[in-house]
Amino acid sequence: MKRLSVIIAAMASVILLAACGNNNSSSKSNNKTSDTQLTGQADTSYYQSVIKNGHYLTSKSRGVNVQQNGNQYNLKSFENGLMDISKKQFSTSKYVFQEGQYISTSTAENWLGRKTKSNPEGMNPAGSNTKTPLYLQQMDEQDFLTQDGNSLKLSGMTIGLGINSVYYYQKEAYGATYEMKLSDAEVRAQGKRIANQVLAQLRKRKDLKNIPIVIALYKQAPDDSLVGGNFFAYSVNNANASSVSSWKNINAKNYVFPVASGQSGPSNTNDENDFSNFKTQIQNFFPNLSGVTAQAQYMNGSLTGMNINITTQFYSQTEIISFTQYLQSTAEKYLPTGVPIDISVASTTGMQSFLSRGANDRTFSFHIFNSY
Amino acid sequence: MKRLSVIIAAMASVILLAACGNNNSSSKSNNKTSDTQLTGQADTSYYQSVIKNGHYLTSKSRGVNVQQNGNQYNLKSFENGLMDISKKQFSTSKYVFQEGQYISTSTAENWLGRKTKSNPEGMNPAGSNTKTPLYLQQMDEQDFLTQDGNSLKLSGMTIGLGINSVYYYQKEAYGATYEMKLSDAEVRAQGKRIANQVLAQLRKRKDLKNIPIVIALYKQAPDDSLVGGNFFAYSVNNANASSVSSWKNINAKNYVFPVASGQSGPSNTNDENDFSNFKTQIQNFFPNLSGVTAQAQYMNGSLTGMNINITTQFYSQTEIISFTQYLQSTAEKYLPTGVPIDISVASTTGMQSFLSRGANDRTFSFHIFNSY
Numbered sequence: 001m002k003r004l005s006v007i008i009a010a011m012a013s014v015i016l017l018a019a020c021g022n023n024n025s026s027s028k029s030n031n032k033t034s035d036t037q038l039t040g041q042a043d044t045s046y047y048q049s050v051i052k053n054g055h056y057l058t059s060k061s062r063g064v065n066v067q068q069n070g071n072q073y074n075l076k077s078f079e080n081g082l083m084d085i086s087k088k089q090f091s092t093s094k095y096v097f098q099e100g101q102y103i104s105t106s107t108a109e110n111w112l113g114r115k116t117k118s119n120p121e122g123m124n125p126a127g128s129n130t131k132t133p134l135y136l137q138q139m140d141e142q143d144f145l146t147q148d149g150n151s152l153k154l155s156g157m158t159i160g161l162g163i164n165s166v167y168y169y170q171k172e173a174y175g176a177t178y179e180m181k182l183s184d185a186e187v188r189a190q191g192k193r194i195a196n197q198v199l200a201q202l203r204k205r206k207d208l209k210n211i212p213i214v215i216a217l218y219k220q221a222p223d224d225s226l227v228g229g230n231f232f233a234y235s236v237n238n239a240n241a242s243s244v245s246s247w248k249n250i251n252a253k254n255y256v257f258p259v260a261s262g263q264s265g266p267s268n269t270n271d272e273n274d275f276s277n278f279k280t281q282i283q284n285f286f287p288n289l290s291g292v293t294a295q296a297q298y299m300n301g302s303l304t305g306m307n308i309n310i311t312t313q314f315y316s317q318t319e320i321i322s323f324t325q326y327l328q329s330t331a332e333k334y335l336p337t338g339v340p341i342d343i344s345v346a347s348t349t350g351m352q353s354f355l356s357r358g359a360n361d362r363t364f365s366f367h368i369f370n371s372y
Numbered sequence: 373m374k375r376l377s378v379i380i381a382a383m384a385s386v387i388l389l390a391a392c393g394n395n396n397s398s399s400k401s402n403n404k405t406s407d408t409q410l411t412g413q414a415d416t417s418y419y420q421s422v423i424k425n426g427h428y429l430t431s432k433s434r435g436v437n438v439q440q441n442g443n444q445y446n447l448k449s450f451e452n453g454l455m456d457i458s459k460k461q462f463s464t465s466k467y468v469f470q471e472g473q474y475i476s477t478s479t480a481e482n483w484l485g486r487k488t489k490s491n492p493e494g495m496n497p498a499g500s501n502t503k504t505p506l507y508l509q510q511m512d513e514q515d516f517l518t519q520d521g522n523s524l525k526l527s528g529m530t531i532g533l534g535i536n537s538v539y540y541y542q543k544e545a546y547g548a549t550y551e552m553k554l555s556d557a558e559v560r561a562q563g564k565r566i567a568n569q570v571l572a573q574l575r576k577r578k579d580l581k582n583i584p585i586v587i588a589l590y591k592q593a594p595d596d597s598l599v600g601g602n603f604f605a606y607s608v609n610n611a612n613a614s615s616v617s618s619w620k621n622i623n624a625k626n627y628v629f630p631v632a633s634g635q636s637g638p639s640n641t642n643d644e645n646d647f648s649n650f651k652t653q654i655q656n657f658f659p660n661l662s663g664v665t666a667q668a669q670y671m672n673g674s675l676t677g678m679n680i681n682i683t684t685q686f687y688s689q690t691e692i693i694s695f696t697q698y699l700q701s702t703a704e705k706y707l708p709t710g711v712p713i714d715i716s717v718a719s720t721t722g723m724q725s726f727l728s729r730g731a732n733d734r735t736f737s738f739h740i741f742n743s744y
Contacts, residue, residue, distance in 0.1 A: 039694050040701040049694040054656045056695065062688050072721060076743040079689035099690060142690070227744050254744045284426050297744040307742060316434050317451035318471060318514070322411050322421040323428065329412040342742065344723075349444060351716075351723045356739060367728060367739075370679060370714065371448040372599050372626045372669040 036152065038096060047097030050145070050152070059099035061108035065138045068112065070223040074138070074162065077228025077254070078218050082140055082160040085216045085234050085250075090144040090156050100141025102157070102208060111198070112136055121201065123194045133167035133180055135190040137220050139198075154207065158214040159198060163191045165229065166222045184219075188232065191217035195235065196243050203242040210239045216250075227254040227295040251301070257294040271296060271303050271336050278334035285326055288313050303336055308343040315347065321368055324353040328364045331355060408524065410468060419469030422517070422524070431471035433480035437510045440484065442595040446510070446534065449600020449626070450590050454512055454532040457588045457606050457622075462516040462528050472513025474529070474580060483570070484508055493573065495566045505539035505552055507562040509592050511570075526579065530586040531570060535563045537601065538594045556591075560604065563589035567607065568615050575614040582611045588622075599626040599667040623673070629666040643668060643675050643708050650706035657698055660685050675708055680715040687719065693740055696725040700736045703727060 037051040050057045069075045086097075103111075107121070114134070115122035123136045144156035165187055167180040182190075195215045202208045216234035221227060230252040235244045257275045259265035265272045279292045291311040297304050315323070327343060335341055343355040343364070355366040409423040422429045441447045458469075475483075479493075486506070487494035495508045516528035537559055539552040554562075567587045574580045588606035593599060602624040607616045629647045631637035637644045651664045663683040669676050687695070699715060707713055715727040715736070727738040 039698045041697065043697075046693050046697060048697075049690075051657065051698075055659060056657050056691070056698070058659065058691065059688065065688075073743060076689050080742060080744075083690060083693075097690065097694075099688075285423065285428050287427060287430065295744040305742075305744065307744060316431065316437075316471075317448050318421075318455060318469065319428065319430065321418050321455075322469075325413065325415075325418060325420075326411045326423075326428070342739075344741070346722070350718070354739070367726070369716070370452060370677075371445060372452075372667040372677065372679060 041092075044092050047092050047095065049097045049099070057099055057101065059141070060101055061103045061105050061139070061141065062099065064105060064108045064112065065140065068138045068162075069220075070168065071221060071225060071228070073225060073228040074220050075228075077221075077230075078138060078160060078162055079140060081218065081228075081231045081252075082142060082158060082216055085160075085214065085231060086142050086144065086158040089158070089212070089214050089236060095144040095146060095156065096152060098143040098145055098152075098154075101143055102202075102205070103139070103141045108139060111139065111201075123197055129169050130171055130178075133164065133169075133182060135163050135167075135182070135187075136161060136194050137164045138162035154211055156212050156214070157202075157208065158216065159195075159202070160216050160218055160231075161191060161194055161198065162218045162220050162229070163187050163194070165219050168223065179222075187219050188217075191219075191233070192244065192247065199237055199244060200242050203240070212239060213237045215244065221254070226256045226293065230254055251299065253298045255296045255298070257296055266296070266298055266301070266303075268301065269303065271306075274334055274336055275306075275308075278330060281330050281334060282310070282323075282327060285330075286312070286315075286319075286323055303339050305339050306335070306341045308341065310343065310345045312345060312347045312352070315352070317368075320345065320352045324355065324366050324368055327355055328366055331357070331364055413464075416464050419464050419467065421469045421471070429471055429473065431513070432473055433475045433477050433511070433513065434471065436477060436480045436484065437512065440510045441592075442540065443593060443597060443600070445597060445600040446592050447600075449593075449602075450510060450532060450534055451512060453590065453600075453603045453624075454514060454530060454588055457532075457586065457603060458514050458516065458530040461530070461584070461586050461608060467516040467518060467528065468524060470515040470517055470524075473515055474574075474577070475511070475513045480511060483511065483573075495569055501541050502543055502550075505536065505541075505554060507535050507539075507554070507559075508533060508566050509536045510534035526583055528584050528586070529574075529580065530588065531567075531574070532588050532590055532603075533563060533566055533570065534590045534592050534601070535559045535566070537591050540595065551594075559591050560589075563591075563605070564616070564619065571609055571616060572614050575612070584611060585609045587616065593626070598628045598665065602626055602669075623671065625670045627668045627670070629668055638668070638670055638673070638675075640673065641675065643678075646706055646708055647678075647680075650702060653702050653706060654682070654695075654699060657702075658684070658687075658691075658695055675711050677711050678707070678713045680713065682715065682717045684717060684719045684724070687724070689740075692717065692724045696727065696738050696740055699727055700738055703729070703736055 035053045038048040039051060041048045110119050110121045111123045113119050113122040114124045115126045124134045125132050140160040142158040143154055145152040146155040165182055167182060168177050170177055202213060214234060214236050216231050218231045219229045221229040231250045233247045233249050235247050237244060255266055257272055259272060275294055283289050289312055294306050294308045296306045338359060340359050341357050344351055345353045351369060353368040355364040357364040407425045410420040411423060413420045482491050482493045483495045485491050485494040486496045487498045496506045497504050512532040514530040515526055517524040518527040537554055539554060540549050542549055571587060574585060586606060586608050588603050590603045591601045593601040603622045605619045605621050607619050609616060627638055629644055631644060647666050655661050661684055666678050666680045668678045703715060710731060712731050713729050716723055717725045723741060725740040727736040729736040
């Protein structure tokens with residue numbers, strides 16, 4: 001074991017899996033599992049994940065989602081939100097994360113399609129594209145592994161299902177795009193129906209019978225939204241359960257500040273007003289800022305985080321430095337406290353600087369991007 | 373003064389200038405100088421700068437430079453490098469930085485032109501555009517102020533002069549672009565000639581007679597370079613001196629890693645090899661990274677900093693998290709220590725994450741960009 005420890009130290013946090021076991025057979029480092037490593041864990045707020053033969057194990061079905069999303073904000077928000085739900089069930093200190101390996105690209109494509117004779121597993125209802133909406137728009141699988149002697153074994157799974165809130169369709173190929181709004185009740189009902197179908201399908205597989213499977217439902221934002229949609233319910237399904245017995249509601253809502261005319265903002269908070277004062281202050285400071293917007297996330301009516309994007313004309317490095325210092329003090333004066341806030345300053349040539357304050361930090365730390 | 377202190381506290385680090393003075397007349401807050409504020413100083417490695425009537429005081433001549441530079445890397449590198457030279461002469465704790473207010477846009481345009489009858493102040497030699505190169509390509513003015521009772525007074529100035537290493541010209545309008553390489557000796561000689569002319573011109577102004585003026589010479593990188601040029605000499609000219617009496621050499625050099633075939637890399641160091649091992653390691657990790665390059669800066673033959681840019685195909689948020697954690701441990705294992713290193717991970721949709729380690733830090737801190 002001594003020799004192994006030396007290797008581990010030399011490899012910094014890239015840990016040979018064989019060395020993580022509690023038994024002494026881990027010295028058989030030339031068996032198959034020795035090709036599996038973990039990425040290392042920089043921070044317990046993130047999972048470690050799996051490296052096989054030196055390569056990161058990518059998701060089998062993920063490419064499907066990229067094509068499925070007309071609004072890229074739905075993609076990142078969906079993936080991030082799903083990870084947050086997973087963390088409630090599968091602790092980052094006990095579980096290793098693995099990109100989905102059980103739902104293949106073709107299965108994902110089939111599930112996202114309509115139910116037809118040739119595609120009996122389609123999760124979307126049979127019918128015409130102009131009359132019957134497609135509900136399931138994207139899906140994601142996250143696997144959670146635990147140590148089992150020398151190897152890792154699957155010990156949990158989370159499935160995210162993205163349900164349309166607006167169905168976009170064309171009456172003829174290359175024709176105009178029409179939209180059909182779907183009510184929250186419909187989104188909820190269809191999400192639950194699809195979740196039960198997905199769970200039943202997964203349980204047909206022998207290797208997925210005996211693990212807890214979390215299924216989370218996400219309401220997709222419309223294509224023209226500047227912020228992604230939100231998760232609205234999830235279920236924890238114990239080993240062998242092949243239908244969902246209970247749902248937990250998630251009361252999440254995202255807004256874009258400034259709130260567009262005709263849209264409603266968050267109620268009972270001064271956050272929008274705080275942001276507006278901040279925006280006025282900094283737009284006054286620099287004569288030609290072209291845009292200051294924010295994404296704000298709420299849980300149960302309370303602000304849980306904000307991402308502020310500032311776009312500028314091309315500025316000199318000295319102006320960026322002065323502006324960033326000014327942002328730091330202005331943000332501390334005007335913006336809500338107690339929640340994580342990111343501020344990025346970008347120009348046409350890319351990100352110039354960014355500031356960040358964690359939920360428990362007093363001050364914003366910042367970084368100014370340099371170039372030699 | 374008590375009331376003022378309260379205001380200062382409330383304004384966080386945006387300090388009313390009147391409160392900085394050492395005298396008690398600072399309570400006259402309705403005089404002219406009360407409209408001048410400072411940006412606040414987040415960090416003593418940066419200067420405070422000047423806010424007038426709530427607006428940042430932008431440079432009078434800076435717009436000229438943007439048009440002048442075919443290679444944007446020359447712009448940021450020039451502005452950053454000049455600031456570093458200024459800091460040697462004008463301490464960030466004593467001096468307040470102000471964007472250049474004395475050289476107007478039209479003066480800058482005249483100086484950057486050829487010397488002709490109608491433009492006697494042109495710093496570039498008379499002659500035909502196809503035979504006589506333009507040497508002076510960009511210039512920058514930085515002003516340094518100190519407290520003088522209630523107001524700020526100019527107490528120093530730094531002028532940067534960017535001299536071409538390659539002269540680009542056309543034989544006919546809209547025709548092919550030809551290039552003329554200029555030797556280091558020529559760049560140096562022309563830079564010194566122009567510096568003397570600029571100094572003499574500045575001293576003609578009454579308000580610039582009695583301050584120290586630093587003049588720094590920068591060799592522009594060719595237009596196809598992926599890194600900016602470098603400063604090669606500077607002079608500190610005491611009050612009233614209207615010609616440069618001595619130059620200090622700066623032995624700086626920037627490289628791009630991997631070094632292109634036919635180009636020479638830094639000698640007597642393993643840095644390029646270290647970077648190459650790092651690159652191999654991470655390209656192995658993710659199957660489709662599209663580019664891994666670095667800018668490396670050297671002073672007197674020793675590495676003084678590195679900016680690494682990683683471009684990726686669009687990845688999922690979970691992949692970005694895993695990749696960033698892997699980068700952290702891999703960078704610590706492979707990259708040179710004791711110098712500041714920035715690593716940014718970008719995709720077509722913008723910056724995904726970045727890592728940074730200061731010269732004296734042991735580990736890389738990182739930030740993963742989120743979206744709601």
